[in-house]
Amino acid sequence: MTDSKSNWTAAGHEVSDSIELNPETAVLAAAISLPSGFALIAEDPEFGPAISVGMAKVEKLLRDAIANSDPLIDATSRHLVEAGGKRVRPLLVLLTALLGDGINDDVIKAAAVVELTHLATLYHDDVMDSAPMRRGAPTAHEVWGNSVAILAGDLIFARASVFGSELGPEAVRWQSRTFERLCLGQLHESIGPRENDDAITHHIQVISDKTASLLATSGAFGARFGGSPQFVEVLREYGEKVGVAFQVADDVIDIASEESDSGKTPGTDLREGVPTLPILLLRQAADHGDGQAQAAVKLVDADLSTDEALAQAVAAVAAHPATQEAWNVARRWADDAIEILAPLPEGTIKQALISFADAVVTREA
Numbered sequence: 001m002t003d004s005k006s007n008w009t010a011a012g013h014e015v016s017d018s019i020e021l022n023p024e025t026a027v028l029a030a031a032i033s034l035p036s037g038f039a040l041i042a043e044d045p046e047f048g049p050a051i052s053v054g055m056a057k058v059e060k061l062l063r064d065a066i067a068n069s070d071p072l073i074d075a076t077s078r079h080l081v082e083a084g085g086k087r088v089r090p091l092l093v094l095l096t097a098l099l100g101d102g103i104n105d106d107v108i109k110a111a112a113v114v115e116l117t118h119l120a121t122l123y124h125d126d127v128m129d130s131a132p133m134r135r136g137a138p139t140a141h142e143v144w145g146n147s148v149a150i151l152a153g154d155l156i157f158a159r160a161s162v163f164g165s166e167l168g169p170e171a172v173r174w175q176s177r178t179f180e181r182l183c184l185g186q187l188h189e190s191i192g193p194r195e196n197d198d199a200i201t202h203h204i205q206v207i208s209d210k211t212a213s214l215l216a217t218s219g220a221f222g223a224r225f226g227g228s229p230q231f232v233e234v235l236r237e238y239g240e241k242v243g244v245a246f247q248v249a250d251d252v253i254d255i256a257s258e259e260s261d262s263g264k265t266p267g268t269d270l271r272e273g274v275p276t277l278p279i280l281l282l283r284q285a286a287d288h289g290d291g292q293a294q295a296a297v298k299l300v301d302a303d304l305s306t307d308e309a310l311a312q313a314v315a316a317v318a319a320h321p322a323t324q325e326a327w328n329v330a331r332r333w334a335d336d337a338i339e340i341l342a343p344l345p346e347g348t349i350k351q352a353l354i355s356f357a358d359a360v361v362t363r364e365a
Contacts, residue, residue: 035086037359038095040352047098047348054094054103054111055087061112065159076144076152080119083137089114092218096235097226098349109163110221113175116160118214121182123153128186167225178217185209189275200280204244212243234343238353241337246360248330251276253363256318256327267314271304277329281322296320330361 034042034051042048066077090111097107126139127146141149157179164175185206193202219235254269255278269276279300285293296316304310317323337357344350 034091035088035356035359037356038091038352040348040355041095044348047352050098050103051091051094054108055091057108058087058090058094058111058115061108062115065112065116065163066156072144072148073152073155076140076148077156079137079140079143079152080122087115089118089214089218092215092239093222093225095349095352096219096222096228096231099223099231099344100226100228102226104225106167106225107222109167110171110225111218113160113163113167113171114214114218114221116156116163117175117179117182120153120157120160121186123149123156125186128190170224171221174217174220178213181209181213185211185213192275199275200277200284203275203277203280207244207247208240211247212240215239215243215246231344234340237340238337238357241333241340242357242360245330245333245337245357248277248326248333249361249363252278252323252326252330255314256323267304267310270300270313270317271310277326278317278323281325282317282320285320285322292320293322327361334358334361 038051041051062081063078066074066081068074068077093107093111093114094103097103123140127141127149139149140152144152161172161175164171185208188202189206189210193199216236216239219239220232223229223231223235251269254266254276257266270279282293282296282300286297296313296319299309299313299316302309302313304313334357338354341350341353344353
């Protein structure tokens with residue numbers, strides 16, 4: 001008779017009990033690149049190394065978690081992990097843990113839970129959106145087909161759930177509620193607002209569920225497993241507000257950025273028909289009789305398959321005040337996130353969280 005761990009091993013899912021770095025993986029610590037807004041942490045002689053080593057341990061755990069003895073399953077599971085990413089969610093877990101006792105093995109595992117959950121949703125989102133690329137590489141469904149991509153996402157979420165169970169029932173409950181919100185957000189986006197719903201209110205709720213919920217859980221995890229439970233709800237709310245600001249800013253960047261600045265092709269969401277705040281505000285203005293908005297909406301609703309048509313639509317939307325209004329909305333959510341941090345002790349960690357909220361809405365547009 002075998003125990004549950006042996007069953008995992010036989011299936012090719014064993015994860016080492018140790019998440020200490022060996023000499024080969026320790027070099028990851030020196031290669032960690034923190035996102036914009038975390039310069040204070042990177043420069044701090046105590047917290048900078050702690051975050052870098054912690055993130056390297058998270059990377060090691062992510063790769064251990066998805067390793068599988070079946071070559072196809074191993075390849076599909078590794079596909080997005082090895083494509084990289086900003087790792088904002090696990091970084092937020094580690095950063096908020098430093099408000100308490102610091103980064104321990106439970107904190108590392110909690111950071112892996114949120115990143116694995118995020119990665120699982122990306123596999124599913126790419127299938128639903130028929131997205132051809134993700135992080136500069138072909139999406140999993142383009143390489144292996146929809147069924148394999150969906151099951152790879154399910155498998156990664158299962159691994160996140162295993163880690164969550166090892167952290168205890170509270171972590172399981174938080175992760176389950178978060179995943180529920182992620183699903184509800186995707187469903188509500190797919191269904192769209194009902195007849196009497198306000199389209200902008202509906203959009204903000206979708207963003208809250210699809211993007212902000214996991215950042216909120218990241219902040220709460222860091223406080224809980226880093227030993228500062230008194231800040232759990234503060235950091236949960238901070239993550240929620242930063243998440244909305246982050247996604248609204250992305251909405252605007254899709255319209256107002258230069259590709260060289262943002263790394264994404266301007267108008268991608270526009271061409272794919274994704275509802276974003278600048279477009280919703282533009283349609284609202286058009287409904288109220290704004291002639292400039294009406295002309296822009298006509299371009300937006302036209303055939304955008306050619307680069308010329310897309311460029312004209314992007315230019316018209318970017319020139320309308322709705323785009324700046326959307327930036328203002330993002331700024332207000334970021335300011336609210338900063339305000340909620342008032343109970344935190346003054347110091348490098350609080351300032352880094354403030355800087356991150358600022359950076360979310362001061363990215364190149």
